[in-house]
Amino acid sequence: MNDCSPSDLSVHPIYPQTLVSNFPNGVLVLFDTDLRYRMVGPDVLPFSKREATDMEGKTINELFGESAGAELEPELRATLGGDSRSFDMTYDDQIHHIETRPVTIDGAPFGVLVTQEVTGERETTIELEEKTERLEMVASILSHDLRNPLNVALGHLDELQAEGTASQESLSEIRRALTRMDTIMEDAHVLARTTTLNDVERTTLRSLVESAWLTVPTEAATLDVKDELTLEADSGLMRNLFENLIRNAISHGGPTVGVHVGALDTQRGFYFEDDGSGIDVERRDVVFDSGRTSGDDKSHSGLGLNIVQEIVTAHGWHIEVTDATSGGARFEITGVTPHE
Template structure:
């Protein structure tokens, strides 16, 4: 059987018609020596216009500076695999060192992976939200469920219709939470139904739904724009966190800021070494709580375009400031 040889000009044809990407042979001076295909798929530039040019002559300085150590390490014998952003697109680059006539060269292949990386990031975010969703629902539903069960037990003992009213309030709150937390978990966009909300009214409603024990709430009124039910969930979780960590007799204060509002308490505050982690899913500094509440606060704030700033109150307790990320929006 006769030996099969590559067709004449086959290698050149392969380079010039390289599909779905760019193929490059570069030298130790980081010059492009061979480039294919004839017309580059990303930029529509001609391959012949790149041949013989150094990467600093081909790309903007920022891109070339990022690319240089990758290509130099390839010339030194190391295979590389990286993503690099260029011209508002994400390109995946694979390199391999080769020797030609005992001189070091590198082979580079790059493909546009913008859509692939975007999809992967969206899936990662979606999975994270779905993972948190179960915890969020069970966490926020626990309080009104406890209230409803307590009111039901009282009704069985006394037969007072007032207890049925308490059950109705708790069940309405459960229904609101199911609707809003489901939408919150499924969407990364800000809530579409927003209105001007009284700071005092929404904070007082949140205070009435939690087990405030001997704690005290003081409110300086103002107006905030947002989804009322989600904002109430935000306050409920902040108040519950203050009582869990500040004690049953803690004082909680709520008031307006020029570009948002604040919530602070007179508790012990959060240690500086742990402040960066307070919004991490599942993180808690105490024996009580499951570390979900402040995750919910962070998510609701983010969906309302609010940036959270953490500091200390005058008494050393926790102070959360919620400020508009983009006041003009």
């Protein structure tokens, strides 16, 4: 226990303002064994705008609440025990980097704490890590997933060369393998750029869906766009989103599947549903993972629904899988700001 008041420390050769001047976005604190802030600088904290005089003499629980205090306490206790600490802590939706050092004043243990608000830096680091992970995944797809369909095509070509004939079955297998390679390359290209919105513009749900419908072999499938909805989005990425949802519907629902698209009644957003076989509840948690393929059409890359989720996330929206009224799959995209 330390019985001195904050003013008692003024006799010691400690000049916090000089130290704090080296931390333009930082705070310098001297704390005691009661985990009480004995000295705080600068006069006004740069990221919370709290006044130092209002913080001096108070414990960490009094200053930050029990939850944050419980997170801070083991680090500060370790400092008072002689260990320097370096860690990040989130408080009031801001990330703070904290450095502590043990000090002794007149034989009594104290701790010095310096903290800086680093939210922007940490978020940038996370974004770079996610982008690196995405690019590594694309590289893996291109180097590994393309090998199997390529080997299939080459094997049938070798067979044709050896026999000197071209059976319809072999030609169909080659075409299927090459089509899958083309789909993988196109999906990998889309996946690599889904974190960035390049051409955000005002567009309509109907035009996005109908333009995507024209680019996908839909056979006897039918499309019904029930509502007019105007929104701001990257049109290129949104066409990719609907192309993959349409392919998924046909793959699971068959060539005559019915697709319905419209605005949500109770939330800001839209839905895409089909009257196919639906998605089992136990698969819904993993359905957006890359490499997931099912259905009868094996020309898919396994990236389709992963791309859908990434495009939704890039727009700041949310997607959820549920049941359509017909028993098929229903994808609800929410968080969309509509425009008149």
